[in-house]
Amino acid sequence: MFGYAGSSVPRSVDNPKNRFESSEVVFDDGQAPLAKLHVHEERVGTILSENKSPDLPFRYSINPYRGCQHACAYCYARPSHQYWGFGAGTDFEREIIVKVNAVEKLREAFERRSWRGEAITFSGNTDCYQPLEGRYELTRRLLSLCLEYRNPAGVITKSALVTRDVDVLSELARVTSVSVFLSIPFASEEMARAIEPAAAPIHRRFEALATLSEQGIETGVMVAPIIAGLNDGQVGEVLRRAKDAGARSAGRIALRLPSEVLPVFQGRVREALPLRADKIDSAILQIRGGKMNDSNFGSRMRGQGPRWKAVDDLFELQAQKVGLQIRPAADPPPPAQTFRRPSDQLELNLGDL
DSSP states (O other), rough: EEEETTTOOOOOOOOOTTTOOOOOOOOGGGOEEEEEEOEEEESOOOOOEEEOOSSSSSSSOOOOSSSTOOOOTOOGGGGGGGTTTTOHHHHHHHHEEEEEHHHHHHHHHSSTOOOOOOOOOOOOOOTTTTTHHHHHOOOHHHHHHHHHHHHEEEEEEEEEGEEEEEEEEHHHHSSSSSEEEEEOOSOOOHHHHSTTTTTTOOHHHHHHHHHHHHHHHEEEEEEEOOTTTTTTGHHHHHHHHHHHTTOOOOOOOOOOOTTHHHHHHHHHHHHHOTHHHHHHHHHHHHHHHSSSSSOTTTTTOOOOOHHHHHHHHHHHHHHHTTEEOOOOOTOOOOOOOOOHHHHHHHHHHHHHH
């Protein structure tokens, strides 16, 4: 059984069947990994991913890591791990691929004449500030490169490690547009520990919001996912605490349970919260039209029916009440025409002589 030494934190279920055929590691508040970690260093051909989904408001994203040590039971990215020959369960949490040449590839992209300085979202798939970032510092170096080229960026994370880079982020905010969203689906520390066991404790995420906000960085909160029957009653408290921490914006996403994620999520809930399991399943069916998942564009990140409408209306009402701007899921910062190649700037300066 995989789990934290000396704790009762639930493990993920074993890997669902793969339909296509593991310096310092920083754990928030001393968290230990769920299972023995295997790191796979990879040199990639490109680092920028171009989004084709109409459900997401960004075009380009960067994911320096594949797989995620945070081990969130609901993570919709789990099935993507199967493309690399791993499973969507415990493999997703312990077989981590590190794109060691990510910085080199981003510089190549910035130097192409076709690049126009579009905003880049960090963590469109897995968390760019998961514990291995403490060793590799890929996200820090990628953001530093954005600073060098004055390229807009947006960050989404569950990790308090983001505050390590407050110097880079605050300088980036000075020369271009940047935003940092903390993903905080729970107000309850105990509930978060059960469902997203290796992510930062909830109080640490609010502290990170406050630290970033105090430095003039635009911050927001993603209440994601909203799990009907589990955390839908905690939305108001999350929004209030986020506002108190300096957040300006808020977004939300309904729980998504692709085929390989469903057994991981249900297994974790039944182990950690057995008395709630049937209630949660019933509530999910209510907001998904009698199914456990909706994979259709336009509706997969939102629910349907009276129960979801009540949750969604309450979210908007409470966000407006505390003074948070409502933004789409993973919304990048507004476009900023600030992009400059250092060589172009040098040529401009020499031309002034």
